[in-house]
Amino acid sequence: MGIHIYVHNPFCVRKCPYCDFYSVTDRSLAEKYYEAANLEARFWAEFGKQYGIKRGDGPDTVYFGGGTPSCVPEKYICGLLETIKDSFAISPDAEITLEVNPASFDAVKGRAYLNSGFNRLSMGIQSLDDDVLRTLGRLHDSKGALKALDSAFEAGFENVSADFITGVPGQSLEGILSGLERVTDMGVKHISTYSLMIEEGTQFYARYKDNIEEIVPPETEREMYHTVRDFLEGKGIIPYEISNSAVPGFESRHNSAYWDGCDYYAIGAGSHGFLNSVRFGHYDDVDSYVSSIGNISTGAALLLGFGSGTSESVEGLLYCEERMSGTDRMREYPFLRLRTSKGIDTDEFKRRFGKDFAEVYKNELKENIGKGYLKVKGQNVTLTEKGLDYANPVMEDFL
Ligand code: SF4
Incomplete structure (x- = not known):
């Protein structure tokens, strides 16, 4: 693991x-x-x-x-x-x-x-x-x-x-x-x-x-x-x-x-991480990173949603970019996975989110398949060659 x-x-x-x-x-x-x-x-x-x-x-x-x-x-x-x-x-x-x-x-x-x-x-x-x-x-x-x-x-x-x-x-x-x-x-x-x-x-x-x-x-x-x-x-x-x-x-x-939506730690000024469904960033400033690192233990738990209550930043060091709900994460899955040649695995989608991909995204699928931007092969949905040229708008359709 x-x-x-x-x-x-x-x-x-x-x-x-x-x-x-x-x-x-x-x-x-x-x-x-x-x-x-x-x-x-x-x-x-x-x-x-x-x-x-x-x-x-x-x-x-x-x-x-x-x-x-x-x-x-x-x-x-x-x-x-x-x-x-x-x-x-x-x-x-x-x-x-x-x-x-x-x-x-x-x-x-x-x-x-x-x-x-x-x-x-x-x-x-x-x-x-x-x-x-x-x-x-x-x-x-x-x-x-x-x-x-x-x-x-x-x-x-x-x-x-x-x-x-x-x-x-x-x-x-x-x-x-x-x-x-x-x-x-x-x-x-x-x-x-x-x-x-x-x-x-x-x-x-x-x-x-x-x-x-x-x-x-x-x-x-x-x-x-x-x-x-x-x-x-x-x-x-x-x-x-x-x-x-x-x-x-x-x-x-x-x-x-x-692209699999895994958690990851981030270390250093300007870095971005994803833990406990929270996207967080470090401020872009080497001086404040060096002088504020001692603050990290004071607010990280609240920032990442582990305390009772939340905070939006750790002074001089970290800030919250996004707190994702279960629905946000479900919508992010196709957005990230369409970048890859494996694409969206509809079985995995069901396992992770308990819903049927073709039902949740009926309209988006129909429209993008109709335009020739997406194709379905077995349990996977991927961009076509043509779809690669429209990758951003297609991915955003699923957000
Ligand atoms: S400035 Fe540094 S980070 Fe930016 S492209 Fe040049 S080498 Fe890479």
């Missing part, structure tokens, strides 16, 4: 011009930040025991994301993982992932990560086209990306994932495919491909806001999306979610836990 833990490292070497994730470039606070994160890990482990937080199906997973976890000294990352393994009694077959960027990764770090228990790397390659990498403002070039990948395998990692971005101004489909071919030939087992989003508040937004449609025409972006999926499938890297493909057996168990 598994628990799932997400750890957020908010530090990056430099802010990428398209990025709207929470990240900071001042790494002088890293030591204090990781001291606080260790405290938080121990706190949640005790909390979980005290309130009997249930373990979900499947093995344990731990995911260190960012930001750029590889840009801080590895002793902080490995030290925090040790604390997590000790305090949560993580199982030996857990999937333990670390996000790394090519510019701050080498085989020495890789060996340190592997020795401390990480067994999966997710590398932010993004592209192997130097012009595209320059446009994205990344710190690495294609040579650096390939060297970092080599170092990951040299260090002993077998389970390596690579992130790619599509829909970048000036990017060619041929360039994307040749990059994917190169990394999959090197032994990468999992590929995440994300379409570039021009988000408000980013440098890219200021640069492109007046002509977003011209820069990345939606039909070009969709063509890239489908071609990439087909190409990866042809290489034995099978799409199992809207943005993710893997050699069978190498699907991300951690992300799959999110």
Whole structure:
């Protein structure tokens, strides 16, 4: 039975011009930040025991994301993982992932990560086209990306994932495919491909806001999306979610836990968790995280609905995003599961919620099947190829 833990490292070497994730470039606070994160890990482990937080199906997973976890000294990352393994009694077959960027990764770090228990790397390659990498403002070039990948395998990692971005101004489909071919030939087992989003508040937004449609025409972006999926499938890297493909057996168990609606702990500024049907977030502020971590025990139980009464925040640290009722969770199930190639399992729906899926969603099913966006195969309902292009509105229909 598994628990799932997400750890957020908010530090990056430099802010990428398209990025709207929470990240900071001042790494002088890293030591204090990781001291606080260790405290938080121990706190949640005790909390979980005290309130009997249930373990979900499947093995344990731990995911260190960012930001750029590889840009801080590895002793902080490995030290925090040790604390997590000790305090949560993580199982030996857990999937333990670390996000790394090519510019701050080498085989020495890789060996340190592997020795401390990480067994999966997710590398932010993004592209192997130097012009595209320059446009994205990344710190690495294609040579650096390939060297970092080599170092990951040299260090002993077998389970390596690579992130790619599509829909970048000036990017060619041929360039994307040749990059994917190169990394999959090197032994990468999992590929995440994300379409570039021009988000408000980013440098890219200021640069492109007046002509977003011209820069990345939606039909070009969709063509890239489908071609990439087909190409990866042809290489034995099978799409199992809207943005993710893997050699069978190498699907991300951690992300799959999110799509299964499992509980998960969250540690670190800017991280989000889900416990006892409450979605909660940590404030996006390293300073307040470090100075407020001592408050965590005062309000976490009330925030997560374990006390008599509730509170909406723990000062400077946590806030409630959503308290979900049984009906909310039932409605979220198809929303999350339609992201996956397995889709909605109507038998599981019945087991979990005691209702017949086809009855609850009679109209939504009829309409989306009629439009050719959904298909039914046995007990499963999934998006069609056409439906992938309308995934968001279709999923929202079920909320
Ligand atoms: S490295 Fe990643 S998290 Fe950091 S600024 Fe760039 S895109 Fe954002």
